[in-house]
Amino acid sequence: MRIRTAGVVAALALALAAAGCGGDGKPAAKESAKAAGGKLVIWADDKRTAALKPFAEKFGQENGVTVEVQAVSKELQTTFVTASQQGSGPDVVVGAHDWIGNMVQNGAIDPVQLSGDMKSAFNPTAVKAVTFNGQTYGVPYAMENLALIRNTALAPEAPKTIEDLVASGKKLQQEKKVSEILCLQVGQKGDAYHIYPLYASAGGSLFGTTANGDYDPKDLGVGKPESIAAFKKIGALGEKGAGALKRSIDDTNSISTFTGKKCAYLVSGPWAVTDAKKAGITYDISAVPPFAGGKEAAPFVGVQAFYVAAKSKNKALAQEFVANYTTRTDLAVALYQAEPRPPALTAALDQVKGSDPDLAKFQEAGKNGQVLPAIPAMAAIWDPFGKAESAVVGGADPTATVTAAGKTIAGQIK
Template sequence: MKVESRAVAGLVVGAAVLAVSLTACSGDEPGSAPTTSKASQSLTVWVDANRAEELKDIAQQFEADRGVSVKLVQKEYGDVMKEDFVKQVPTGKGPDVIIGGHDWLGLFVQNGVVAPVELGDKAGDFSDVALRAMTYEGTTYGLPVSLENIALVRNTALADSTPATWDELVAAGQAVVASGAATYPVIIPSGQESDPYHLYPLQTSLGAPLFGTTEDGAYDPDDLLIGGTGGEEFAAKLVEWGKAGVVNTNITGDIARDEFAAGKAPFMLSGPWNLPAFDEAGIEYAIDAIPQAGQLPATPFVGVQGFFVSAKSRNALAANEFVVNYLGREDVQLALFEAGGRPPALTSAFEVASSQDPNVAAFGEVGLAGVPMPNIPEMGAVWNYWGATEAALVNDTAGDPAAAWTDMTAKIQADITG
């Protein structure tokens, strides 16, 4: 969905009157329209519990500087928060600003509930992957706050280095298992429906990315690339890895975390969210790039969280000001990093966090070479078939691997084209 010109025009018109007044916005209780002049001088921000406390000071500073109060409303992060926003904004209710994942953006734009965010010169202060994630059809809709991605976590007591290729890593892991020092050659979180997210770096390395991109770097749903020779090769590898115990659909995310924390594998594909468990267990580990499974680099998905401005905010300029010039500050992004543990999206804040924590630096280096998880609505058609097909291949119940992958690709294409 293209951005309506009146949305952009509204921001321009608003700029002309900012010096006179920062006017009304949807600022009472979430779900209610403002009814008083006091409400017109406030912004409502939906934020998760991890960030609410850290934003109190900056909200108070914004009120002192701009005369506009900021009400922070804690919401449980996830689908309910996202769906409430989509339902309430068209009625003129809901918040002025919301924290969310970049993969929500396609749904938000499709439903007309977010406004463009004017980053201006500040756009250059963020990494390319962060900006791409917050961009849809060439327009930026969010301020990036944090990034997360998976990498290879290595138990240094079981493996003193990371092999150059995935096949070599599997062989090294199998040698550790054969010695009796480990149970698994490598742990990859899966579950009964598989986990395409964790397997995607290996898939891209074999030449089967999801979508092509347009000239501006946006994903092109009309250019489905998951099939072809690369996809068929990946499908065959899934059968091979399943038989070898490299991928196991009985290993859920929680089991994967606990087994690695128990020292039962030399390698694991993991994000930073599991590190507290490894630290508590006393595991000594290193974080490395994922080795190539094919001729191309293993490219993980990168998830970006950020702040979006409601398309129906009656104080859009104040909301944009708060998001860009206050939430985009280095000290604020560092405070949010301390609260949530996710690497900051702002480059200068990331550099500070990296100097303080080598784990942030290691995951961040891998993430900068990754790609944003697609934020286009067409991903719904992909998820419907992707994991189920992978699970069948891993369990060797799909029949001919190439045929199974081709059939999956055809179904995805049919759903996208309608």
């Protein structure tokens, strides 16, 4: 995702315990894997593949098995689900938590069991993110959320409201210090992920929740009066209003416009920090500011996790790898170093946060965040919601636009 730290192992430890141990106290799964001369195949993206390989090789050496970490550069989720259906997939896959609903629906991953002690080793929001229909389907390793990143040379103080931000941005614009009030990617197709903090602050929702707190696909928030009111506020920030939101700012130029000092404020995630540092920008990180008198802005919280393939050819070996290696603090730190996002494993976060103050700031910015829905119905949201946002930012009528988007989404949810 435009979205876009390490504990798969924990989940598997429990499953391993359930599978029983050998007479010498070693897990039966480990013994059977060694006896069979097993092979473990792990799929991940390019960055995580590089971080995982040394650990995978060590595991293979210690257990007398072959371990292959294979990089899938594009469409990892789709490739995995298709391969699973064809019986040619990996044993373990690494990916975003919002894939869970789709992967479960397609029978591609197995649930895992986490004891209370295991869960307590992770950020509780991360554990919640990998829980679907009351079952834990993955073990989290990294977390991410949006925040407001500002150029402190241009904007020394964090704005308390979005209105304060717009006023500050307009003043800088009038003084010819910037060309844009705010860098928040919209584009021609919109971007539900990046606009969501403001949508939520204005009272909008995507789905209601069930009694146990899970997202309810039958209770669609898009198209309700609250969502129309939210889009009216978003529209007021648009091209025919304050001019803070523009379709010309998209995923290809929002960060570069900020690093080029053409805007003082950027709404983005941890992935933007590297570019800011390279550009020599003096920056600070704070929560996305809310609308005056509105609710707190609530960014989506995303989680990266390890999953056990339902059609793994060697589940016992997959569980052994996860149980003994993915919950290791050193692996979590290596994954963080490969791509700096806050580790979900508390011990790993404690180890790295001293040298990276940005981690705590992103966590603070996400404390009011909402877990990105992982239910299959979420797939129906992205395109109609994004197009509605883009249209309203361009000046379209919020009531008609959002009502139509709600009907489209409802028609796609089965």
